[in-house]
Amino acid sequence: MPAGKPAGERCLHLSVEHLCQLFGDPRRPQVCGDFDADPEVCGDSREDAIRLLGWLEQATSAA
Ligand code: SF4
Structure with missing residues (x-):
């Protein structure tokens, strides 16, 4: 993208x-490679991650 x-x-x-x-591909964005999964952001499951990231997006949105 x-x-x-x-x-x-x-x-x-x-x-x-x-x-x-x-x-593993050099075209992978650096920001993706630099991100370390963290329970505070990702929770314990994919569902937790979707919920937490949605909340973070709303909480930090400029709109
Ligand atoms: S880590 Fe996620 S956001 Fe980054 S390139 Fe891969 S699929 Fe896309």
């Missing part, structure tokens, strides 16, 4: 199995 990934939009590189298709 050359212009970046807008908040709330699914990344084009996320597979149907919810895996990064650029993992």
Whole structure:
């Protein structure tokens, strides 16, 4: 996604199995490689992560 990934939009590189298709590929954005999963952001499950990230997006939105 050359212009970046807008908040709330699914990344084009996320597979149907919810895996990064650029993992290990030098084209993977640095911000993705620099992110360390953290329970405060990701919770204990995919459902937790979706809920927490949705809350963070709303809490930090400029709108
Ligand atoms: S890690 Fe980055 S490139 Fe990979 S699917 Fe997630 S947002 Fe997309």
